[in-house]
Amino acid sequence: MGSLFAGRLAHEDHDVSLIEVSGAMIEAIGEEGLRMIGRFGEQTYRLPVGPADRYTDAFELLIVFTKGMHTTSAMEAARHAIGPDTWALTVQNGIGNVEAIEAFVARDRIIMGMTNWPSTLIEPGLINIPGEGEIKIWAANGQTSENLEAISSALDEAGLNCKLDPGVEVAIWEKLAFNSALNSLAAVTGLTVGEMSDRQESRAIVFTIVDEVVTVARAKGLAVDVDHIRVSVEHAFTNHRQHKPSMLQDRLVGRRMEINTITGAVSKTGAALGIATPVTTTFANLLTIVDGEASRV
Template identity: 45%
Template sequence: MRIGVIGAGAMGCLFAGSLAEAEEDVFLIEVAQTQIETIRDRGLRLDTDCGSRVLHLPIGEAQMFSGPCDLLVVFTKSFHTRAAIRTAAPLLGSSGIAMTVQNGLGNAEAIAQVVPEDRIVVGMTTWPADIRASGHVVSHGSGEVRIWSMTRKPSDVVFKIARSLSCAGLNCIADPDVESAIWEKLAFNAALNSLCAASGLTVGSIGQSGTGRRLAGAIASETLAVARALSIKVNKDRVQKALDHAFLSHRDHKPRCFRTCSRDV
């Protein structure tokens, strides 16, 4: 497939690099000039459990590329989603698919303002990734991706995308209950991101504190209560297991804080 990844942050680079190594035709869409220039001039350095390597991928602003492409994967922050897809949507042509596995809620709805719902795939991912420096992404540990059609109907294209991601080592599952997974990831992020942002501590430091663990559990439980009020089935034990895994395996990770300002892609 010809795949455009919108947002050359940690997750965007991890997915783009993994797909490129699986011999997919991948390009990165980005607006930050430092990141564009670094990856264009020096390549993308990707450090994972498989080792360290430098990958050379096309990168630039959306207008630098021409369509059509089969898939656009949106990896911007949620508050940039609408502007990002509006700028990049012409690359999809008449049949390309837009996919979001971003954190948070409302991303698919923002994409649907530009792309028909039957050409939108929604999902979530638990893969860890951090930016060590411009053009340098680190990902250690394991994760998975869960996706399904925004229309909630079975779709051959969803299974095709899942196979491509799995072949790239990203462990993707086509999951009709993806909405539950999205809310469980939201509960996980609400617990850890808020505490790390407020305290300035790493995930491991939060986990070493009994108070930190109790606060994380309480925040996650409150988020899950909202999901249940919306008649979405969620599993508290699964979220707690994810938190415990993060405390142990992602000890040095510190979620980044961003100002909620708008920026076009």
């Protein structure tokens, strides 16, 4: 996702640099450029790339695309590149990322949002954009500003279909419901999206988790649309049958899974509000056990 945003912004002549920790990615982009195929055709962008300590000057905007458990460490690594006028944008999955970023950037310079753009890493330095998406963003402090509007315009002009949405927290929680259901079940069972769809038992679990997340969101005063989420799930069941959700991909290669900002965050928020989330909490606990076992291997 970071490569998608970087490439499209560079396409519109914005000065873009990549902060990367993967040696393979740094080497590939350094030698061949950032390569993109798919929705926007075949493009190559020659961009600066390296770990955070490669850069010395403060950035105008940091776009954070790490998984939630890496947000704090990523911001800590880039602390020297954050100046008094630096803004930060997060359209990461889950919740809690704004609070993590706020330890480094004042809330009045943080933009939060969600995106459903698809982006697949084919090999180091090469990404495929298989379809269309959109971005919804708003200021974390709830206040509009010239910078917020400028950043939105830059993303929209880059072809990323960006909209300003004061109610973006609803969209964030709707995506959280989708991810909590599909990612959790996939990571525990090993099922692809299509395999979930084909079994009555797995469909029941998916929609139970969706309902529990919706209940928590509504207890927070958010007007989430359960029917909209169900339509998104059914679309995935029909059109992304072979897809392995990201938590399953992480488990299969022994990476840590994004639990605490997705399924675990729903369980924790529900408990704080006095809302029971028995199925979601059970999956959060199972994922935590599996994640801990994997870390010992």
